Amino acid sequence: MRRTPHRRAVATGALVAVTAMLAVGVQAGTGSAAAQRPGTTHATADPGALPVKLSPSQRAELIRAAGATTAETAKLLKLGAKEKLVVKDVSKDADGTTHTRYERTYDGLPVLGGDLVVHQSKGGTLKGVTKAVRAQLKVASTTAKIKPATAEAKAVKSAQARGSKQTEAAKAPRKVVWAADGTPVLAYETVVGGLQDDGTPNALHVITDASTGAKIFEYQAIENGVGNSKYSGKVTIGTSGSAPNFTMTDATRGNHKTYNLNHGSSGTGSLFTDADDTWGDGTAQNAQTAGVDAAYGAQETWDYYKTVHGRSGIRGDGVGAYSRVHYGNSYVNAFWDDGCFCMTYGDGSGNANPLTSIDVAGHEMTHGVTAATADLTYSGESGGLNEATSDIFGTAVEFYANNAADPGDYLIGEKININGDGTPLRYMDKPSKDGASADYWSSNVGDKDVHYSSGVANHFFYLLSEGSGPKDIGGVHYDSPTFDKLPVPGIGRANAEKVWFKALTQYMSANTNYAAARTATLKAAADLFGQDSPTYNTVANTWAAVNVGSRVPGDGGGTVFENTTDVAIPDAGAAVTSPVTVSRSGNAPSALQVTVDIVHTYRGDLVIDLIAPDGTAYRLKNSNANDSADNVKATYTVNASSKAASGTWKLRVKDVYAEDTGYINGWKLTF
Structure with a gap:
């Protein structure tokens, strides 16, 4: 039942400071023409954002320390009373920032798809959280309505339909909470063993609804x-x-x-x-x-x-x-x-x-x-990203080895003659040359086998490393196209490797799809090279070149500057801001468009302002105790013609009433 709208503002004290998640922004446009010119010189990665080499004992100590405070961390993140955290992995940057990856349990049950990464500064200040599931978990009951044997029988039947040569589960069904689809469901996870139809060992994970017996999801854990x-x-x-x-x-x-x-x-x-x-x-x-x-x-x-x-x-x-x-x-x-x-x-x-x-x-x-980090589910778009990640770093290792008998290249399986005609198994510069892989993202790319949906990320990595068009590298000729027919310059393979590794280990999660991978790599690029940099812009443009997201607009009209990083809004607490850095000459327009996307359970709680670089505030929305609708998704027009366009603009949001919660999902300025 909804409470009365007449409420009293409540201060939340120190909790506000801790839960105000201010992560690096994601900028979709800066008007930088240099980012679109082939041959642009790109900056060296910020040494402070690079991972440090942790000894096993140092890593173990960080994990132990994080494990000792999981209850406090869960409380600060406003997880539900039945939710607990389990430390899975920790990485640390040279500037002292730590990235702690947690798995979740609910009422003692493992939560599949509930992983999250907490990013903290050297001093312990919370910089942001990357979550697979944002909302608190709520399951009506943890008592199953079907028996484990029923779930097992359905899992075995599903494996047999795939050609598995096994009639019994390798592991008895375990009760879990399935949260990968966004809505938590009590389920059974059954692992079916044996052999697949080609002789590969089988480890098919089948997720079955514990109330209805319906199959929710399945994925193969043996990764070819x-x-x-x-x-x-x-x-x-x-x-x-x-x-x-x-x-x-x-x-x-x-x-x-x-x-x-x-x-x-x-x-x-x-x-x-x-x-x-x-x-x-x-x-x-x-x-x-x-x-x-x-x-x-x-x-x-x-x-x-x-x-x-x-x-x-x-x-x-x-x-x-x-x-x-x-x-x-x-x-x-x-x-x-x-x-x-x-x-x-x-x-x-x-x-x-x-x-x-x-x-x-x-x-x-x-x-x-x-598996030890993002644990990308081996199915759909996340499975393609999983497989591409292995191709990407397999290629990186080949270049690193610098072996004259097997020099580095962007061809997969080029020497084993697996096709019988001397052709490689996969091509990173133009994946479709294998006859099955995708060059570009489409709405059905996740329906492909993961070895073929991987083509989108493989193509992205090649373009990000080397740029588009024809070229010879190490005696191999490549000719890489783009979806929008526009060139991209590349940032060099070493930089591309750093971006992908940081994105994988610190910003991706089990359910990451291609759109989320773009966000993760942009966050990584912002950490390493700066948000307002040619390298950052090239990462954005390269995703557009494989049909994921948009290019950085030029200096003409309609330039868009965007931040898509989540920022938690404290309940009845201090105001939070989300920054966007604008690189544009002259003054802002008289019809500056401010597009706001805020997820919140009671939009009337919110006061929203646009803050110009000189500190001038433009009120976009007042609070209204009677406005009980969810979310704020709107575009406001502001006459900012008296203000210089260049500088850092901020979206400021304050929740003035208690009980409801939410976060800034993203916002953008259109000049």
Whole structure:
């Protein structure tokens, strides 16, 4: 029942200061012509925004400290009484900013799709929160109406329809709260094991409504990679022991071990051993050769993440995964399994081409990094982003290794001849050349297999790294188009890698789609290069080049400046502001348009002002205790012709009555 509109304002004291989430803004336009010119020189990343290299003990201490205050954090974030937080991961920037990733529980049940990241300054001030689900969780009852056996039967039936060769669940159904669709639902999660139709292990997660028995969602947790040549030339790999008992154990990289499955499809296999520490002969007929390639790829991937991004191991805890080679018979694939924390490689058609190259190892280990951070659900658009992330960093590792026998390129599976005609499996410069991948976003891209919906992000990464149009890189010819037929200059691969890694680990969540990925990378670019920078603008323009969002407008009329970062509005508390920096000569127009998007459960609570760079306030909306409608979605016109356009404009919002809550979802100025 709605309370009376006659209310008394209540101050919330210190809580206001903590919950006023002021994250870096997302600017869709600055009128910077330089951002659209090929060959623009881009700034070096802000050293303060780069991740620092945490030792396993430092990371463990940060996790312990965060774990000791989860109750206080949940209270400050205004989570519901039945919601609790569990620390999953922590990263830290050079300026002291920490990014703590939490999973949620509700009344003791795991919440799927309820993850969030809390961003705090060195002094502990809350800078912002990235949430998969913004609202408090509310479930009518945690008592299921169907039996676990019913959920299990439906899950097995769903797996059989996919061609799974398993008739029983690998794990008994567990009761969960499914929140990935926005509305929390009591559900069962069942994991079905066995083998998929191509021989890949099966770990199909099926989410079943605990009240009706209807299937809500399903996704495959075994994340497949792609093949590449076994040839990396003569390399040095980390081994342990002494003659005549050397083992393929890399003690310097988390004790990563490489095992021989000897064409089996279960278990760990046998650890590779050797008498003289000289392994393989470069041919597929020698069983050790595939082990050498897998171990070498794993060490290059470990070194890449540690050297470039400061991450020690897949989970950042200094613990190495392990590798298994010679899986199955003529198995033409490779995969990551989070359950065994391992990479597994087949030997290819006729067991002639083991799928153990540098970029495949980078691809598979990156699935582990994704699982340990954003945990992008392996289905729909988030699944495409998951798969693309592995392609992106598999490519990055290949360039990092700088191996003359397998030089870096933007082709996936280019040497294994998996198609039988010498063509790569996937192309990053124009993904559709494989006959199935998407070059650009469309409303149905999430319906594609994740290896093909990944094309949008792969294309974005290539364009962001190298720019559009024809060019030769490392002896390979590329010709990358854009959706809007306009060029983009690229910011360099090293910068593009930094943007994607920061976005993945600090701003993406399980349910991130392409629109949200754009927001995440813009936040990362703002942190690294500044919001009003050519590099930031190029990130925005590159997303537009793959049909996600709009380009940065030019200096002509109708220039838009936007901030889409969420800012929490304290209940009956202090005013909050959301900034937009305008780079434009002359005065503001007499018909300056201010478009406001505020999510709030009682819009009459709110007083909204536009603040000019000189501090002048323009009232956009007064409070009205009788206005009980939800949200403020409106465009206001302001005569600001006496004010200089250039500078920082702010949207100021104050909640003057108690009980209802909300947040600034975004706002923009149109000149």
